[in-house]
Amino acid sequence: MAPFAYGKSMMVAAALAVGLPGMAFAGKANDTLVYASDSEPENISPYHNNVREGVIVAHHVWETLIHRNPKSGAYEPYLATSWTWVDPTTLELELRKGVTFHDGSPFTADDVVFTFNYVLTPEAKVVTKQNVGWMAGTEKIDDYKVRIKLKGPFPAALEYLSGPTPIYPAAYFKKVGLDGFAKAPVGTGPYRIVSVENGKSVKMEKAKGYWKGSPIGDPAIGKLEFRVIPDGETRMAELMTGGVDWIWRVPNDQAAQLEAVPNVSVLAAETMRVGFLQFDSAGRTSADTPMKNPKVRQAISYAIDRKAMVDNLVRGGARVMNSACFIDQVGCTDDGVPRYGYDPAKAKVLLAEAGYPNGFDIDLYAYRERDYAEAVIGYLRAVGIRANLQFMKYAALRELSRAGKVPIYFQTWGSFSVADASAFTGVWFKGNEDDMSRDPEVKALLDKADTTIDLEARKKTYAEALSRIAEKAYLLPMFSYSTNYAFSSDLAFAAQSDELPRFYAAHWK
Numbered sequence: 001m002a003p004f005a006y007g008k009s010m011m012v013a014a015a016l017a018v019g020l021p022g023m024a025f026a027g028k029a030n031d032t033l034v035y036a037s038d039s040e041p042e043n044i045s046p047y048h049n050n051v052r053e054g055v056i057v058a059h060h061v062w063e064t065l066i067h068r069n070p071k072s073g074a075y076e077p078y079l080a081t082s083w084t085w086v087d088p089t090t091l092e093l094e095l096r097k098g099v100t101f102h103d104g105s106p107f108t109a110d111d112v113v114f115t116f117n118y119v120l121t122p123e124a125k126v127v128t129k130q131n132v133g134w135m136a137g138t139e140k141i142d143d144y145k146v147r148i149k150l151k152g153p154f155p156a157a158l159e160y161l162s163g164p165t166p167i168y169p170a171a172y173f174k175k176v177g178l179d180g181f182a183k184a185p186v187g188t189g190p191y192r193i194v195s196v197e198n199g200k201s202v203k204m205e206k207a208k209g210y211w212k213g214s215p216i217g218d219p220a221i222g223k224l225e226f227r228v229i230p231d232g233e234t235r236m237a238e239l240m241t242g243g244v245d246w247i248w249r250v251p252n253d254q255a256a257q258l259e260a261v262p263n264v265s266v267l268a269a270e271t272m273r274v275g276f277l278q279f280d281s282a283g284r285t286s287a288d289t290p291m292k293n294p295k296v297r298q299a300i301s302y303a304i305d306r307k308a309m310v311d312n313l314v315r316g317g318a319r320v321m322n323s324a325c326f327i328d329q330v331g332c333t334d335d336g337v338p339r340y341g342y343d344p345a346k347a348k349v350l351l352a353e354a355g356y357p358n359g360f361d362i363d364l365y366a367y368r369e370r371d372y373a374e375a376v377i378g379y380l381r382a383v384g385i386r387a388n389l390q391f392m393k394y395a396a397l398r399e400l401s402r403a404g405k406v407p408i409y410f411q412t413w414g415s416f417s418v419a420d421a422s423a424f425t426g427v428w429f430k431g432n433e434d435d436m437s438r439d440p441e442v443k444a445l446l447d448k449a450d451t452t453i454d455l456e457a458r459k460k461t462y463a464e465a466l467s468r469i470a471e472k473a474y475l476l477p478m479f480s481y482s483t484n485y486a487f488s489s490d491l492a493f494a495a496q497s498d499e500l501p502r503f504y505a506a507h508w509k
Contacts, residue, residue: 026245028490028508031222035246035503036229036238039368042395043182044196046166047119047126051394052273052414052499055164057202057226060504062166062187065093065112066158067215070496073419075158076215079107079167079188083158088453089136089150091157097144099211101169102192109140114170116148124178130426131164131416134450152451155458156330156420164416190219190504202226220507236486239264245491248501250484251371252315263489268316271499272326273414273481275314275372277304278428281437281474284404290360291407297473299350300408301340304379306478308342313372316482323466324425324475328497331421331449331462338470347383359384365401366410367394372478373410402433409436412481417498421462422450428475429465437474 026034041054046062067078080093099107116138119126126132134157136149150157169186176184185193188211191204204224212218227244229235236254238244240261250258250266259266277300280291290296306320322339325332351359364380364387366373373389380387387408392400400406415423429435431443445465452458469475485501487493493506 026225026243027488031508032225033221033223033246033491033503033506034225034227034244035501036227036235036244037248038228038230038232038235039394040199040228043178044185044193044202045178045182046164047124047132048178048182049395050128050398050416053226053228055414055416056501057193057204058164058166059189059500059502060191060204060224061185061189061193062168063189064162064165064167065095066162068159068162068419069215070498070500070502075162078162078215079112080161086147088153091148091150092141093146093148095144095146096211099188100209101172101188102186102207103169103172105169105171107167107169107188108143109146110143111167111170112146113138113140114173115168116165118168118173128164128416128427129432130423130430131160131418134160153453154451155453155455156418156422156450159330159418159420159423163418190214190216191224200228216502216504219504221503224503239486239488242488246485246487246493246501246503248483248485249369250486252313252484255484255486258486265487265489265491265493267485267487267493267495268482269485269495270317270319270480270482270497271414272328272417272419272497273412273499274321274326274424275369275410275412275478275481276321276324277376277476277478278409278411278436279474279476280404280407281439281472282435284436285407289407290354290356290362293354294472295350295354296356297476298340299347299354299383300380300385301473301476302343302350303347303383303385304376304476304478305342309372309375310479313375314479314482316484318479318482320479321477322470324428324469324477325421325462325466326415326424326480329415329419329421329424330455331459332424333459333463333466336463337467340470340473340476344379344383351384356384359386361386361388362407363388363390364408364410365390365392365397365406367392367397368412376410398434401436406436414481414499417500419498422446425462425465425469426450429469437469437472439468439472439474442468442474 037053039051041049041051043049046058063079065080067076081096083093119132134154136151138148190210192207194203235247255266258264279297283292310318322334323337377387429442449461
């Protein structure tokens with residue numbers, strides 16, 4: 001038995017023998033679904049974090065104007081009961097009456113106007129500006145009618161209004177500010193937050209008086225608790241001993257072990273999250289960084305056997321991606337986009353042509369799936385690139401990258417579950433702080449694609465942008481992610497490809 005597997009088995013056996021802290025509070029008997037993950041949002045406010053754990057909490061506590069049905073893809077009334085395009089840049093929405101925030105205050109047009117106008121201000125310091133940057137402003141028509149003015153035609157507007165644009169309570173937020181809101185947040189969603197303990201947990205309970213007729217239904221489970229457990233083996237042991245009810249991102253070897261455990265269910269499913277390598281093509285880390293040379297970036301792209309990584313590491317329905325987006329997003333295509341098959345010999349030739357016949361030393365930064373990053377480093381070393389892994393928490397790495405101090409970034413992006421290519425390309429290639437290539441030609445193409453109403457013309461323009469991104473090797477798309485979910489057999493849970501566990505739709509068996 002390998003040392004790694006032996007240690008894991010011993011740890012799990014010990015956990016089963018003595019139990020672990022917290023196990024008395026989880027489960028069906030307490031009507032408390034405890035779910036655990038390795039990361040924490042740096043701020044519980046949905047506009048002020050961009051990690052998946054924050055997106056999950058947001059979908060249970062806050063609501064958006066429009067709901068996208070995860071099964072049919074249709075847009076349905078939510079906090080807005082109807083919407084009309086007045087012209088290509090003006091959207092008018094009728095708002096739902098009778099909805100209250102968790103503090104008892106009524107939901108009105110003032111809350112929509114405040115939220116959207118606030119997040120557009122520089123003072124708001126929204127983390128992912130792409131999610132709101134298409135709006136020019138919002139005005140109140142009456143207490144239950146608003147108009148959103150767009151900066152230009154934006155065909156994906158309804159998609160964004162159904163995703164990363166939750167509505168805040170205006171009066172409460174103005175009273176407590178962002179710091180106060182982060183400590184005691186308030187929404188209109190099916191669960192209200194009871195407590196936030198930074199770095200440890202977020203506790204939620206069903207919101208009393210949650211409005212009838214919501215498209216997401218009335219939750220069956222009374223309490224939710226999100227718990228941060230950084231170590232994967234500890235999460236696994238907690239699940240086995242009943243300390244938690246649900247975990248995800250379970251490595252394949254652990255998933256195989258859990259499949260044999262009584263009272264634990266395992267489910268594998270592809271998600272729209274894409275793993276990729278991002279290069280300092282703009283030369284912000286150093287004027288003479290090898291990453292500025294397109295032949296070096298192309299060499300790296302040829303050096304990595306992405307298919308082997310999918311087959312041996314990721315698995316679970318993951319697919320190799322060739323374009324800088326998730327292939328099922330509207331506007332995403334890999335037709336005609338240059339592809340990089342595994343060809344280490346060609347990689348070495350390109351490195352020699354670029355002036356690096358003996359390779360070079362460089363730092364590769366990553367924040368999750370350390371085994372994936374280590375596999376990439378192994379492939380790079382095989383062609384002479386001596387990459388050193390710098391592994392750190394996401395928030396710290398994001399700031400380092402935005403400061404221009406990261407030469408190679410092993411990144412992942414789930415597009416906030418927005419099923420439109422703009423949610424990927426708009427974040428990484430439109431000249432903002434996360435754009436490491438800063439190619440004005442790519443930005444111009446994406447600006448055009450994002451604002452083109454005709455779908456076929458839009459797809460054609462995205463294809464041009466994606467082809468240039470691949471040709472210049474600004475970013476190497478690796479693969480879609482699959483996720484292994486493991487959960488108590490007492491729990492009825494269904495996964496969706498948008499990587500958004502909907503606990504409000506789960507129930508105890």
